[in-house]
Amino acid sequence: MRKNKIFNFCFLLFFTSCISSYHAIQPSFSQYSESENKETGGLVITPGNEDVLFSNKVFQRKALKKGIQLISVKIENRSSEPVKLDYENFEVFNDFELVKLLTPTQVCSKIGYNMLGRSAIFALCIAGSFQISSAPTGLINVYSPFLYSSPFSLFYLIRSAISNEKFKSDLESFGFGNRVIGPHETAYGIFSFKAEKVGELLIRLKK
């Protein structure tokens, strides 16, 4: 019986360890060192110093694994005309090399929680049952973890889905899909692209 309790405890610990709440991204709160300014045809871009995903470890770990960089940026429009930014009408160079910006959907699909896979795993856990054999006594206890794991797994799934949604929503809010920066205005946002590291950032509107 004691063995069963230990097993329950391990099982719950495993599930609860996967659950972490999502922390909102705030690019405007990042530190921006002014020395990094680059004047490029009226647009000044300054990359933030902090890792955007610092508080979201799961996303951060996956981004690191897949070589995806998420960086907060401050873009100042120093021209007297409003500038409309869309993913198709400007180019970003990281350490002089052209990088392709990833859309929020692309970022989420790459580093977000894999809902389909996880749902399948948990569905299997729920549907199945484990047999624990107690060899010294010769007795066999049929033991189902369903009762213990189901609320947690459900909670986990909901939490993951909410995290994904919030993450995507933040990326959309701070992304550059159809965003207008008025004359002499400053906009904060997030750039996501594949690169080994983040170097000097340059931005240029396409002609």
Next chain:
Amino acid sequence: MARKLLIILLMIVATHFCMGQNTFYIVSLTVKDSVSNLNISKVPVSVKELEKKFITDKNGHLKFAFPKGKSLTIETEYPDYFSKITVLTIVSDTSLTIHLEPDIQSVLMGEIDVTSHRVTKLEGLTTGVGSMTPKQVVSLPSLGGEYDLVKSLTTLPGFSSGTEGTTELTVRGGTTGENLYLLDGYTLYKSSHLLGLLSVYNNQIVSGFNAYKTGFPAKYGGRISSVIDVKSIDPKLHKFCGDAEIGLLTSKATLQIPLIKGKSSLLIGGRISYIDKLAKLFQPEDQFQTFNYYDIYGKWVLKIGDNNTLYVDFFNDRDEYDDYSKSPISVDDKLRQWKNMYTGIRLNSLLNKKTENLFQAGYSNYENRFYSLSDYGESDGRFEEYEFKSTMYDFFIRDIATFQFSEKSELEVGGEFILHRFAPSRIEVTIADSTYFFLSGQNQQANELNFFGDYFYAFNEKLNIKAGLRYSNYLGIKSFVEPRLQIKYMPDKTQAFSFSYTRVSQAMHLLTNPGLGFSTDIWLFSNEQIKPAVGSQLSVSWTKDFSFLNMPLSFSVDAYYKNTINALEYRDGFSSNYFTSSNSFQDSTLTPYDITTSGQTDSYGIEFLLEKKEGRLTGWVSYTLAKSVSLFPELNKGIEFPSKYDRRHAFSISASYALNKKYQLSANWNYGSGLPLTIARYIYFSGFFDMETGSPRISTHQMPVNTDRNSYRMKATHTLNISASKKIKLFKMDGKLEIGIYNVYYQKNPAYYTYDYRYLSGLSDQNNQKTYYPIVKMVSVLPILPYFNLSIHF
């Protein structure tokens, strides 16, 4: 105070001025293969000033930012290509193309690339360009160890071998005479050696080629079906090097000799066969058949300043086929010879960064000779010598200028004048002590004046267009306006739709046999009797790159319709035998123009190609479904009949597997359905009275009465070829050893069909003489053929 105000004002103005400026320029770079003009993916590009190494994307493009006020030094170094350093002063956003020159020796002798063939085809402009890298050519099993680019082409859809194992090329239902073979811009009238077993292109001197089956650029004209444009290597200017190769059929050697370091060098290459010496060992002395050939290629290069390069080219080859038999009463010798030769100069000038000019002038010569000797000695007293000769001399001058206005638009314009002097058939007969000449259209002359222009424009990344126009004037005969159009649309980076329209005229006709037997090719230029042929072709294609089980694959499908008017054929009852048998002089009033007739041909088909270009295992599968029909008012009672090269199905699968950097295995299987054939219903022998004896004698001249034209089909052909190669070091020199088997399961494929006569026992005619019946006999010339090949590079 005023001074301070002025300074502040100036600062404000300066700040304002600077605010609208960029601190960097954008450099858009494309890396291309200088020969095939295809983009090369994954090329490392080092930018010295940034101390960075970029890599071109899968389409061969690269874009990077570059700070203002610095000169830009780009270094491209890539396996199988010569490295290149480009230095530029950047004053604005810049687009540039770097052409890398293939290092053919590296391809042939270097380590096997176990990762990929990196030249990307999706970016090519249009349909119908069959381009293979030298690496792809050498990855296929060869005949006798001889890598042959024309034979390799027949594994691609649309290109088909006229006869099994030969380099006779038929493209989309066209005839063998409708292909334009070019070597460095010089036209070759004879494209093969050893009765077609090898092509005229020596792989040691070839750096790359493009084969067009449609969508010809306007600079090409004069042949309807295809253009095979081969470029030779430029000899190295700094280092002496060479190649040598020993094979089963031939041996060859090439030397690259710098004359003035960095300025001038010489390339000499040649091949010679010893198959006649080997064959004689296995044949009786009094009856043998031999064939041999040689070719020699020379090129002198002189750099004049930084922007001009002068080339002096020379090429000469000869083929000989001898059929000799000696009996106690007579000697029969039939000798066939073919000669090809050209010489000329080329001046390539870079007028400025965006304008290039190529001037070329040259002379070429082709000769086809048949000589027959029948000597009955003292037994009969008869002695007959028969000689047929067909000759062609071309003088030409050409200039092509290319203007690259931007990455998006390019213009190519030019003109050429060609003077043809030719004698289609000159027959000389000596009987006993008397000699007779029969000259059919001797020393005729025809002139061509052509102007052409192509304009390429890319509307955006998705849509581009190339429109061309060629004006071909066959002076004194007829002139033609030939539009060319190619449109390509790429909805995304993985697929492309192409459309092309091509109209080409051809005044130089090649006559080939309609029926059975050995063919003697005769070139005829159009005149008042025979008009230039005109071919129009519509072609559409779809190409898609995709992944299947993590394998990057490319699939393409092409559909075409081609119409040719004024195509030329022999009239019923005539063939090239008319010129090569001694009875032809009996009716010497007929010229080659009199025994031909014109009609039209329609061809249509669909071609599929699936390629795997990356990884240890590379290869392709191709299938063509095609139909070609001809309608000649004076042939086949005016009823439509299958064209001579109407091959319904053609299938090919080629694969090579790199075990490691030294060993490679290759295999290739081809299938082609049978070609049409005309067979005689009856055969008559002409007879005459021997005036000395007063008795009738039967001539050996056959007079076939044919069935419907091309109403029979040859046997389908299929062949499996395998090879294994190993990179070796021989006395510190790079080398390659290859062993292989051609026609592994010994399939007897038809080379040609002929008539034979068989005695049927038990049957005799009314005079109790033995009766012989004609039969159609298939001649197969390529049995199972194991081979080895050793090549070294020093």
